[in-house]
Structures are given as C-alpha cells and as structure tokens.
Amino acid sequence: MRDSWDSLPVLAQDLIIAGALLLPLLVIGGILLRGFRPLPLVRALMWRFRWANLLFVLLIAVSTGMGIGLIAQERGLRTGSAQAAEKFDLVVTAPGSELTMMLAAVFLQPSAVPLLDGAAYDRIANHPQVQIAAPIAFGDSHDGAPVVGTIAEFVTYLSDGQIEGRIFARSGEAVVGAAIDLRIGDRFTPAHGRGSGADAEAHDGVGIEVVGRMARSGSPWDRAILIPVETVWEVHGLANGHPFEDGDRIGPPFTPELFPGTPAVIVHAGELWANYALRSEFTVAGETMAFFPGTVLADLYRVMGDVRQAMSVMSIVTQVLVAASVLLGLFILTRLFQRQLAMLRALGAPRRFVMAVVWGYGVTLLVAGTMLGLAFGYAAALVLSRIVTHRTDVLVTATITWAEVNLALGFLSAMSVLSLVPALVVLTRPVVENLRQ
C-alpha cells in the first residue's frame, strides 16, 4: 500500500489528495442534487442577496488568500535566497555575527565589517584543498550599486563563465551584473561609500571601464559591479598587494605584507567533502571565523518557519471565524427566504430539493470565494515577491503549489459539509408556520 503510493508520480499523488479532499463535497452534492435542478433558485438567491453575497465571497477570498499567499511567499523567499547563496560554499571573515557577515559578503548588504589581514588571506589561499580564495572588498558604489573588488577567477566561477564581453584583465576594468545600467565600453567613477552617505567626489579622477557583463543569476550580484580587488585598494591610496617589480599584474598570489586587508574571503574547495575540515581549520579564535552561508540561512529559515507557523495558525483561526460568520450569514439569509422555501414544500417539493437549494447557494459562495482566494493568494505572493526582488535582488518567484491548492480545497470541503447545517435548519420549522410567516 505504502509502496505503491510512493511509486506514484508526485502529480498523481497531489491529484489523488485533491480528489480525496473534495470527496465529501462531491458526495454530498451528488446525493442532494441528483435528479434536481436547483440552479435557477440558487441564482435567484445569489441575486436577491447580491451585496451580502459579494461580501461573503470577498471575506472567504481574503482569508483563504492570506494563508496561501503567506505560504507561497515564504517558500519563494527560501528557494530564492538559497539559490542566491548557492555559489558561496564557505565564507571566511573576521570574528563577529555570522548573519551580518553573510548579509554583507553574500547578499552585499552595506555594513561596516572588520578586515582580514594578508597573513590570514595567505593561509587560506595556500591551503592545498582550497581551489578559489576570493577576497571580497566592498564599500564603494556607483549609482547605488555596490562596487566589489575581487579576483577574475571568482567572477568566472560566479557567472559560470557566462560573460558577455570579457573578464577584467587589468586594474581599472569592470565586469557588471546583469541588472546594471552600464554598457560595455562605458566608463564610470565609483563613489566612496554606499547609499545616501556616498561621497561622489572622493574618487575623482578615477575612471573605470566596463569590459564585460555577467548573465543573470537571480542574486544581489546582478546589481553589483565587479572590479579587480587591486583597483579598490589603489583607489583608496593603499598598496595593491603586489611588489612594484610585478608591474600591472592583477590577481593572486598576493604578497602578505603588501595586502591591505579584505572584509571577507569566499572559499571554494576543490572537493565538496573538504568544506567541513576547512571550516574548522579557518576558525581561529580571535582571528578568523569560517561559516557556511547555507547553515546560516537554514537557521534563518527555522525562525521564518516559526513565524510562518504562528501566522498560519492565525490565518486558520481567521478562516474558521470567517467560516462561522458566513454560515451564520447563510442562516440569516435563508431565514429571509423561508416563506419561498416553505412555498416550495407546499407545491410538493421534497425536503431534499429544499436542502439542495440552500446547500447549493452556500457552496456557490464558498467555491467562488475559494477560487478568488487562490487568485488573491497568488497575486499577493506575486506582488510581495516583486517587492522583495526589487529591494534585495534576490530573485523570489511566487508559485502556488498543490499544497496550497489542497489546503484551499480542504477548507472548501469542510465548509461544504457545514453548509448542511443551515440547509437542515431551514427544514426544522414546519412548513405551515413558515407559510404563515
């Protein structure tokens, strides 16, 4: 049983779950409606109470949409941020908060971070298991976009080699992210600092030429300008990591004594399994700290998950309250229609028909509300994703999965069972009493 279920394709499983959730609704509908045509009367009820109905549909839609949007958004944020951090196996920084360091080094959020010195970098770069040890030097910006100093190898690694134009080959050249509004051949002068405090004149006279553009990655690096780390140092009047005899050479190896410092080093190990050893090796009390951005994110997701859980509970409570008020509303509205319904019985309509009308009316509202709710949820997730993507450049895509659809269907089905209550209540009062009004 278990095995044959597991062997089914995921879509088939989802469809089966959806079917099972809808089963109560379909069974009740089948039993109540068989042989009858309550639709004209349901329509009459819909029209008679149109404003109240609209309100009910919106209430159901908003409460359903809230829950769905929340789940979809959180999942989008998880996958988006995980993808954005994918290339960053191991980050080495000065000791401090892993979260702050990760936000600065991986998500390029502006923050003041202490530097690692040349000796520390040298130790990392020369480790036999380390394939790439990329210094990441940030602090400057252009037009709001961070200007990040690093090495050519890292740019190639980051973009999977998908670069239009070419990689920077000497100091004063730049490769831009896909979202940067500069073309190949353009020149710009970086501003000192980022955001509103940036000083546009500090680096006057410095001209950097764009020579390449990376393919879109869905990470904040799409809005980054990458230049040789040497350029960053030179612009700030520091040594550039190389002795004069080396001329204009850029990239590693660097001379430790001439290495002005870097806030972070991104490490890519030759073999995946080496990462754990490297992390402990590069974690030196009081000197360096090494961490996996993936682990930091996982911790963050756990917190997000808790928040989501709390919000989910609230949204379920909301949904239950909405359900209760809709049922109460149905109850009151059908009371207003009670004489007509009694007249149906007087004309010889079976009880089941009257139930079919009342239930059909309730379920029409529920189905409309739920469908609209799915649309609302999707729209909400879409808008939120846009906002997050715009603010952070972490590409967040909103998707509605079967989990959300099934959540909504479960709610719908449960409510359709509860809608039998007003339908039954209508039948409890004797026909004659209702006719007398």
Place this chain on the structure above:
Amino acid sequence: MALPLEIKDLEVRAGTRTLLKVGDLSAPAGALIGIRGPSGAGKSTFLHALSGLIEVRGRLCWGEVDLARLRPERRTAFRAHNMGLIFQDFLLFEELSPQANAGLSGLFRTRHDRAPIATRAAEGLARLGVPQGNRTVGSFSGGERQRVAIARALATDPGLLLADEPTASLDRRAADALIEDLTGLLRAGGKTLIAVSHDAHLLERLDRVLTIEDGKVTDDTGVQAA
C-alpha cells in the same frame, strides 16, 4: 384528474387545543367550493389539512387516498401530483421570469415531467394574459403576479386547486378579472377548487360555500348555486 373529497370525523389539534372539527363532508370531483368565516375561525387550517401540510385525525380522502394515514413525505408527493396551491401574497420568486416561476415544479420533478410542465406553464401564462418576455416578476402588478401564481399552480395539471384568499391583495377590477379567468379555466378543465375567501364576487361564482366558525362548519350552502 380531479378527485372527489370525503371527510369523516376530521380533527386538527394543536397541543390540547382543537383547531378544527369536521364531522361529515363530501364533494364530487370538479366542484368549486368557497370557504368563509371570521378571522381565526380555522379556514386556513382547514386548507392546510386538505393539502396534507399538517397532521390530522379521522378520515380525509381524496378519491381512494386517505391523507390522514399517509406519512408526511408521501403527502408531499401526493400534493406534488394532485394539487396546486395559491396564496394571498403570491409567494413568487421575484428574481425569476414569469415562465421560470410558473414552471417551478419542473425543477424538482423527474426529467420525464419537465417538458410538459414547461409547456403547460407557458400555455397557462398565455391564457391568463401574463406579459411575456424576460422581465422578472419583481416588476409585475398584483393582478399579474397572482396570474403567474395560478399558472404555476396549474402547470402540473393537478385535479385540485387550493387557494387562500386569492383576491385579497388585489384591487376590485383586478380581482374581478382574475375571478372571471380563474373560474373559467377551472370549469373548462373540470378541476376542483377550494378557495378561502371573503370576496363576495368570488364566492357567488362558486358551486357551494361553507362557513367555518370557531373550528366548525356552521353553514353549507351546497345547493345554492348547483
């Protein structure tokens, strides 16, 4: 098909109170009978008993069928096939067209019955001069509404028509026109009518008038118009 009525020791009670007591009463199929009496006398109660909407004791036979011995759902089915009901305030679905209102019974009858009901509804509306078209009955006058209600009651081709104050909500002219059309239609179809009414114009067009007072039939002018 119209059915003869036969009542023996009929009693309707609510709790300990006796609302209605009718010893002997019979009427042939196709009779047009009026019922009058003061308010609270039990006229509507009698009509409800005759239509099987309430529990009764004794014998209440339409043809071979004794409603007093049928379970409620069986009485409902009997009503569906043999009776049409008309109310003082019409009880139409304002949101629906006259045709949809008149054909209402088709919504819960078998597929087989649907087409004839729709056809008879349309015929009835035409015969009663109800404005055609897709207008809903919400915009109809009282007289027009009661005509739609009559077409609805007759759409299932019942043998019996039970009416509670059918002209009470209409002005004189509309009431007279309606009385004319209704009695004509019923006589032509050989249908039985039992109508509670205070309207002298209606009562004088019927075969027989019963007076109910304090839950009893106190007068029966069965021979008057025969």
